Amino acid sequence: MSGQNGRSVSTRRYPCENCPLRPLPVFREFTAKELAYVTHFKKGELAVERGATVLVEGSHSAHLYTVLSGWAFRYKLLSDGRRQILNYTMPGDLIGLQGSVMGEMQHSVEALSPMLLCVFERGELHDLYRNYPELAYDITWLASREERMLDENLLSVGRRSALERCAYLIAFICARADGVGLIARKPVAIPITQQHVADTLGLSLVHTNKTIRKLAARGLVRWRDGGCEVLDVDGLKELAHWEGLGEERRPLV
Amino acid sequence: MSGQNGRSVSTRRYPCENCPLRPLPVFREFTAKELAYVTHFKKGELAVERGATVLVEGSHSAHLYTVLSGWAFRYKLLSDGRRQILNYTMPGDLIGLQGSVMGEMQHSVEALSPMLLCVFERGELHDLYRNYPELAYDITWLASREERMLDENLLSVGRRSALERCAYLIAFICARADGVGLIARKPVAIPITQQHVADTLGLSLVHTNKTIRKLAARGLVRWRDGGCEVLDVDGLKELAHWEGLGEERRPLV
DNA sequence: CGTACTCTTGAACCGTCTCAAGCTATGTGG
DNA sequence: CCACATAGCTTGAGACGGTTCAAGAGTACG
Numbered sequence: 001m002s003g004q005n006g007r008s009v010s011t012r013r014y015p016c017e018n019c020p021l022r023p024l025p026v027f028r029e030f031t032a033k034e035l036a037y038v039t040h041f042k043k044g045e046l047a048v049e050r051g052a053t054v055l056v057e058g059s060h061s062a063h064l065y066t067v068l069s070g071w072a073f074r075y076k077l078l079s080d081g082r083r084q085i086l087n088y089t090m091p092g093d094l095i096g097l098q099g100s101v102m103g104e105m106q107h108s109v110e111a112l113s114p115m116l117l118c119v120f121e122r123g124e125l126h127d128l129y130r131n132y133p134e135l136a137y138d139i140t141w142l143a144s145r146e147e148r149m150l151d152e153n154l155l156s157v158g159r160r161s162a163l164e165r166c167a168y169l170i171a172f173i174c175a176r177a178d179g180v181g182l183i184a185r186k187p188v189a190i191p192i193t194q195q196h197v198a199d200t201l202g203l204s205l206v207h208t209n210k211t212i213r214k215l216a217a218r219g220l221v222r223w224r225d226g227g228c229e230v231l232d233v234d235g236l237k238e239l240a241h242w243e244g245l246g247e248e249r250r251p252l253v
Numbered sequence: 254m255s256g257q258n259g260r261s262v263s264t265r266r267y268p269c270e271n272c273p274l275r276p277l278p279v280f281r282e283f284t285a286k287e288l289a290y291v292t293h294f295k296k297g298e299l300a301v302e303r304g305a306t307v308l309v310e311g312s313h314s315a316h317l318y319t320v321l322s323g324w325a326f327r328y329k330l331l332s333d334g335r336r337q338i339l340n341y342t343m344p345g346d347l348i349g350l351q352g353s354v355m356g357e358m359q360h361s362v363e364a365l366s367p368m369l370l371c372v373f374e375r376g377e378l379h380d381l382y383r384n385y386p387e388l389a390y391d392i393t394w395l396a397s398r399e400e401r402m403l404d405e406n407l408l409s410v411g412r413r414s415a416l417e418r419c420a421y422l423i424a425f426i427c428a429r430a431d432g433v434g435l436i437a438r439k440p441v442a443i444p445i446t447q448q449h450v451a452d453t454l455g456l457s458l459v460h461t462n463k464t465i466r467k468l469a470a471r472g473l474v475r476w477r478d479g480g481c482e483v484l485d486v487d488g489l490k491e492l493a494h495w496e497g498l499g500e501e502r503r504p505l506v
Numbered sequence: 507c508g509t510a511c512t513c514t515t516g517a518a519c520c521g522t523c524t525c526a527a528g529c530t531a532t533g534t535g536g
Numbered sequence: 537c538c539a540c541a542t543a544g545c546t547t548g549a550g551a552c553g554g555t556t557c558a559a560g561a562g563t564a565c566g
Contacts, residue, residue, distance in 0.1 A: 076408045079494050084408040101390075101397045104499075107404055129390045133382040136389045137354075140382075143396040144354045150403040151360055155329045155337040157411050158455030162522075193544065202411030204523050209546065226531090226544065241332050246357075415554075446512065460554050462514065479512065479563090513562080520555075529546075536539080 007048050014045055014068065014116075019252075021068065021092055026179040027252040037132050038253065041124060046117040054109040054117070055096050061105060062122050065095040066253060070115030071182065071191055075199070076107045085200040087149055088112075088173060091180040092252050094142050100125055112191050138251035145250065152245070157202045160240065162211045165201040168240035170221060174233050175245055187222075188230040194223070261300050267321065267369075269295060272505075274321065274345055279432040280505040290385050291506065294377060299370040303444075307362040307370070308349055314358060315375050318348040319506060323368030324435065324444055328452070329360045338453040340402055341365075341426060344433040345505050347395050353378055365444050391504030398503065405498070410455045413493065415464045418454040421493035423474060427486050428498055440475075441483040447476070 014020075016039040021027060030038075046065065048054055054072060055061055067089055074086045074095075086107060089095055099105035100122040129136040149172075156168050173190055177183045198208040215221045220236050222229040230236070237244060267273075269292040274280060283291075299318065301307055307325060308314055320342055327339045327348075339360060342348055352358035353375040382389040402425075409421050426443055430436045451461040468474045473489050475482040483489070490497060 074404075076404060078408065078412055082412040084411040086404050086407055097393075098397045098401055101394050102401070103501075106401055126386075126390065129386040129393075133379075133386065133389065136386065136393070137379065137382045140350075140389070140393050140396060141354050143393060143400065144351045147396065147400050147403065148351055148355070148359055150400065150407060151327075151329060151339050154339055154403060154407050154410065155331065157407065158337040158453075159331055159335040195544080199411075205545095206524075206547090207522050210522095213546080223545075248356075448512080457555050458513095459515090459556075463554090466514085476513075507566100509565085511562105511564080514560080516558090518555100518557085521552105522554090523550105523552075525548105525550085527547085530544085532541100532543085534539100534541080536537100 007046060007052060014118075015039060016042060019068075021180065021252060024179060024181065026247075026249055027092065028249045030252075031134075034132060034135055037128070037135065041120055041128060043119045043121055046119050048111045048115045048117065050111055050113050052111045054111060054115075055099065055105050055107075057105055057108045059099075059105050060103060061096055061099050064097060064100045064120040064122050064125065065117040066120070067091050067093050067095060068116040068118055069181075071112035072109055072115060073112060073192075073196065073200075074107050074109050083199045084202070085196060087146065087153065088176070090176055090182060092250070093146075094139070094253065096122075097139065097143060097146075112196075135253055138253050141251050142253065145247075149245070153200075156240075162201070162203055162207060163214060164240045165203070166197065166208070166211045166215055167220065167236040168242050169197060169200055170215075170228060170230060171233055171236040171240060171242060172245070174230050174236075188233075189225075190228040190230065191226075192228060193226060197228075260302075260305060267298055267371075268292060272321075274433065274505060277432060277434065279500075279502060280345065281502045283505075284387075287385060287388055290381070290388065294373055294381060296372045296374055299372050301364045301368045301370065303364055303366050305364045307364060307368075308352065308358050308360075310358055310361045312352075312358050313356060314349055314352050317350060317353045317373040317375050317378065318370040319373070320344050320346050320348060321369040321371055322434075324365035324430075325362055325368060326365060326445075326449065326453075327360050327362050336452045337455070338449060340399065340406065341429070343429055343435060345503070346399075347392070347506065349375075350392065350396060365449075388506055391506050394504050395506065398500075402498070406453075409493075415454070415456055415460060416467060417493045418456070419450065419461070419464045419468055420473065420489040421495050422450060422453055423468075423481060423483060424486055424489040424493060424495060425498070427483050427489075441486075442478075443481040443483065444479075445481060446479060450481075 016035055057076065069091055072089045074089065076084050076086060095109055156165050160168060174188055194208050194212060195205055198205045212223060216223065220232045222231060269288055310329065322344055325342045327342065329337050329339060348362055409418050413421060427441055447461050447465060448458055451458045465476060469476065473485045475484060
């Protein structure tokens with residue numbers, strides 16, 4: 001069934017036992033019992049097109065998602081239209097937990113590429129907490145991870161120069177995309193426009209462009225085909241005074 | 254027993270049944286069973302002085318805290334000393350969850366006033382998740398709330414002007430402090446210096462000062478005794494285009 | 507009584523913004 | 537196939553918001 005606004009729900013289930021993400025080394029092992037429950041918890045799959053809005057600020061979504069494939073970003077708007085991108089989401093990330101736990105969504109989510117999402121039902125979250133404490137703990141783990149990334153982004157926007165910020169952002173996205181199958185081929189290609197970069201870093205589009213040109217002049221990145229090609233991640237990290245996000249293996253729900 | 258670095262552990266327990274926070278209308282009701290478990294979960298109390306560092310970036314703390322009284326702030330440092338304040342913590346807030354769940358602390362916490370903290374043991378968190386799903390859910394709730402505040406702060410630092418940012422920050426702190434006994438008397442007094450404001454908003458101290466003077470000239474705030482007195486919260490909210498943090502009652506762990 | 511911390515103000519500088527224009531793709535309808 | 541529109545990137549010039557440097561005043565504290 002095809003959707004009217006870039007969404008379509010597929011009834012064909014990608015069974016969790018054949019989850020394409022779970023075998024990846026960045027994710028933790030899972031007991032068979034947990035796997036069985038997640039399979040039961042998962043209600044279906046949702047395919048969204050590039051540019052589609054997955055969740056809207058102000059709504060009360062009945063669903064909670066895990067990204068199976070594709071890129072998206074979370075953002076908030078000020079009443080006069082100024083936009084702030086808060087973070088990016090990639091395979092293995094939860095979408096909509098805030099709304100599920102607290103009720104109303106206070107940010108929106110938009111797809112940067114075609115995406116496939118696992119759909120869970122908000123109402124069953126209590127059930128999960130009651131019966132699968134390990135999974136509940138994993139969800140808290142993922143929430144803490146998101147918080148940690150936000151801390152880092154805030155540090156960046158608040159205290160780094162434009163050049164450092166750009167370098168940081170690109171290195172950050174790279175570090176996250178690495179390991180979840182988004183950057184199979186080198187050089188790494190990130191599907192964002194310079195407007196996204198500007199709205200993430202609190203800069204104007206014009207200045208972002210000039211800053212990116214400086215990074216390009218140093219041979220760190222290249223902008224092509226409406227996206228970013230990363231040539232030297234380590235150079236970017238060094239320029240940004242960023243240590244990387246020192247992550248071990250993480251849970252996947 | 255008095256500490257060497259602004260900490261002292263009191264063996265006298267403030268029993269959870271007589272918790273001074275729980276009766277406040279901003280917090281949710283609690284079952285007797287949950288209360289009993291929290292009492293068991295709580296290992297003692299920690300008193301810290303103003304200016305003391307509660308948690309340090311890079312450490313692996315064995316503890317997790319709930320603020321019983323007093324103010325603090327979370328922050329991160331860049332290698333060259335630039336500081337970004339991430340958020341403020343007040344009574345009822347959890348401190349150190351990130352570190353407890355993921356291992357290493359990636360931010361520090363410093364007290365803005367004398368504080369009293371309930372001490373929990375990190376190792377028992379799994380136990381809590383296993384036996385008290387409602388409490389586990391509450392912890393996730395609190396983590397989501399923190400995330401929501403960070404989203405809002407990021408929007409502010411990224412997209413609001415200096416004047417709007419200052420207005421937002423003061424209104425935000427006010428809104429949070431209201432209801433947890435921190436601002437008993439009017440006018441509201443917030444124990445932060447202009448340096449804290451600057452480091453929260455990503456501004457220089459000098460410009461922060463000039464901006465605050467503008468707010469003062471409009472009769473919105475007054476700076477006195479090394480702290481901020483709020484004269485017109487609604488005026489600040491309007492200036493910042495901020496709707497308030499629309500919170501219902503929240504859990505307390 | 508000196509030292510430290512906080513707030514305050516002025517002046518010069520520069521990082522970033524806004525405005526404006528042009529360029530290159532890509533896609534669409536005639 | 538061309539005409540036109542749209543989205544994204546690029547560049548220059550001038551204006552402005554915010555930074556840095558510098559100095560001084562008030563208060564708290566040992």
